Amino acid sequence: MTQRIRHGFLAGLGLATLVCLGGPLQAGPRHALTLYDEPPKYPANFQHFDYANPDAPKGGILRQAGFGSFDSLNLFINKGVPADNIGLIYDTLTTNSLDEPFSVYGLLAQKIEKAPNNTWVRFHINPKARFHDGQPVTAEDVIFTFETLTTQGQPFYRAYYADVDKVRAEGRLLVRFDFKRSNRELPMILGQMPVLPKHWWSERDFNSGNLEAPLGSGPYRVGRVRAGRSISYERVEDYWGKDLPVNRGFYNFDRVDIDYYRDNSVALQAFKAGQFDYWLEISAKNWATAYKIPAVADGRIVREEIDNHNPTGMQGFIFNTRRPLLQDRRVRKALSLLFDFEWANRNLFNGSYARTLSYFDNSELASSGLPGKDELKILEPLRGQIPDEVFEQPFSLPQTQANGIIREQQREAYQLLTEAGWKIENDRMLDAQGKPVKLEFLLAQTEFERILLPYKRNLADLGIELEIRRVDVSQYINRLRSRDFDLIVSGFGQSSSPGNEQREFWHSASADNPGSRNFIGLRDPAIDSLVDQLIAADSRQELVAHTRALDRVLLWGYYVVPNWHIKTWRVAYWNHLQHPDISPDHDVGLMTWWSKPDARKAQADTDEQAKADKLVESEPDSAAER
Incomplete structure (x- = not known):
């Protein structure tokens, strides 16, 4: 949920x-x-x-x-x-x-x-x-x-x-x-x-997407709106629920302002210049190198890693199996083999990440080894409908020497592609119909391009052209809704208790829904059955077994190229913000934070000092991966 x-x-x-x-x-x-x-x-x-x-x-x-x-x-x-x-x-x-x-x-x-x-x-x-x-x-x-x-x-x-x-x-x-x-x-x-x-x-058109401030009942109301550029939320002084136990200590800011940036590298520079207060860092390289500035050294910017006890879910390069080129599992596996995670982790991510090996990584829900007897009871009726490897071997991903040389993976990928009817002519890969293979990777984040370029080179070594198509957020969302993409980078967030939302990820019923997260385009009766059984699980033990069984089938389907994960939230914030001594297990808990009583003076000092800092920074930091 x-x-x-x-x-x-x-x-x-x-x-x-x-x-x-x-x-x-x-x-x-x-x-x-x-x-x-x-x-x-x-x-x-x-x-x-x-x-x-x-x-x-x-x-x-x-x-x-x-x-x-x-x-x-x-x-x-x-x-x-x-x-x-x-x-x-x-x-x-x-x-x-x-x-x-x-x-x-x-x-x-x-x-x-x-x-x-x-x-x-x-x-x-x-x-x-x-x-x-x-x-x-x-x-x-x-x-x-x-x-x-x-x-x-x-x-x-x-x-x-x-x-x-x-x-x-x-x-x-x-x-x-x-x-x-x-x-x-x-x-x-x-x-x-x-x-x-x-x-x-009752007096308005619900389907009219506009900028009229809606009426709500929550702790904030919409304040100033600058279309496409910024929005403010103002705390409701007479909020009916402010004294409820579930709200006590929450929603402490008089105002929440959001300014929009079209590039995260620009946004990071704005944060360091004191233009906003809080930054959730999603770049390992930035976390390692981009904060060597006076504001961090003297404690005006606080960097903190907060434990994240949620399952990490699966982030990856997602294949759209609605495309004929990507419907063959052998093709998807071959393309997965050509991503060199170890090289990227060493050279792009400062060794900060672990490879994701489950759709429910960092939890007891993740499958590992061979299926146990509880899982086999679930999987055996599906034998012949799901990959044989589910029963025969633990799922794994190849590990490279991080030197950029992946000849073994390329040989295996080439063999898989030839089995699927693909062949190389004049240094170009042709599909089973004899057409040159060209794939488009749809992207909205500029900083992710540097991660895809080595992957693009590895594909090119086998004659496969990968076009990285970067579009603005609005176009990206429209193309996502219309399923107009070959590959995207996205994720399937999970909780410690998966349930009905799994239909939105994997079930045939959601494949044609433009608002669903069935980006893959899955229409598999076996997966449908596993999802339905998971939702109907009647105990924690049953839920774990059904989740692990589903996890195995998804992994062996090679529907994504698994990316990476980290088990903390990396946050940076200006020191006029403060948070409780106890952090929640399953969220950063930002709405429990507050401004220190002298925050106005601190903020004025921050703005002045940030201007001075810009004079002593050696050079701007480049953005890194998502």
Whole structure:
């Protein structure tokens, strides 16, 4: 399930951390739900989450950087590019604890109850809940939201809520969802739904992607908007939920400003010059070399690595199997062999990364070795429909000497391509139809080009032309939605409890949905079966076994060229920001941070000193990989 929407959401590009829920034989309204009805960490009378400081001072401005541009404030439709952090204006029915993988607590819903057999869920809406215009949040708003998202929203919502049979109001503040079948996770999925105001949207076209500030009920409202350039969110002083235990210590900044940059290397220089306050560093080279500046040396910029306990998921070069050239598994494996990770890690990444070997790496969900007996019970009925290697050998990727010489991998790749009917003539690779092979790699990030250039050279050694096509964010999203690409670099984020969202990644039902994350174009009955079984898992042991089985089949399908991962968040921030002593396990927890009481003076000093620093920096740092 998606993490609470306000923590950041970009429809069609990524999904954030996922959580689940369930329930056998407990009845009656509860303040929290867990996946298998284990007791939640926080009791009904808890005062705040451990990773939030209830005494954090309010005030100040959090300045951040956005990438590319935006032209919409509606993140729910397949039109336009929504502004970053627009989810801050919305409340959801429930919110998840960031230090528990499986527990959710009431937000708009004061209490939650569900059927012992997981066939329905009922939300008791808090009578204090209000939209920003003072109108109360009611069951009718919940029903309106559900119906609008499933009929007019991104196709993602129709798939995500597909098991809902009907929804009805049982009272002004009581709403019930009935399911088509037992679904342990669905109550949580529905709890993560942001609630929209029916009275406000009834006078507007929901499918019109524009820059009119929407009405919400969350801790912030939209402030100043400069189309495509910047957006501000202003803290709602009379926010109805500010004293709820789940919110105590959160949302401490009076304003959250986001300025957009079209190039991350420019954005990094702007950060070091004091133009914004917080930077999540995704470049190993930058982390190693780009911060040798006075502001870091004297402590005005703080660099910190925060442990990340989430499964790392799978980032990789993703093949679009809708393309005839990429439908043969032998071809995909051959192309995978030509990426020299060890060379890239040594020469581009300062040795900072580990190779990703699972779609659920960094967790107990990752497959390894040969399948155990629990997995074999799941996989044996699919024998003949899935690669034989699943049963015969552990999945692995070749390791090179990091010297740029990959002759062994090239020989194996060439053999695979000839088996697929490809051949070389006049130093050019021809496909099975005798046409020259040319692949396009669609890219939106300038800094990723230097990673692809060595890969391009390795392909060229076998006569394969790889065109790196860089486009702006808007064009990239449009081409992604229309599946107009051969390869992209992207990821499949995972949580400690995968569930219904796996349909969006791998299931045939999502292959034609332009808003889904089935970028690969998977239409495989065996994978469909594995996904359905995973969602229906009735215990943690079953969930782990089904996830590992799915992982193996995906890996041996060679649907991506696996990239790399790191088990920390690398953050840099100006020292007028402060965060709690305890960080959550599953998020950076940025909305629990605050400005120090003297932040205004500190910020003025920062701006002046940053100008002086520019005079002593030896040379600008180049951008590195994503």
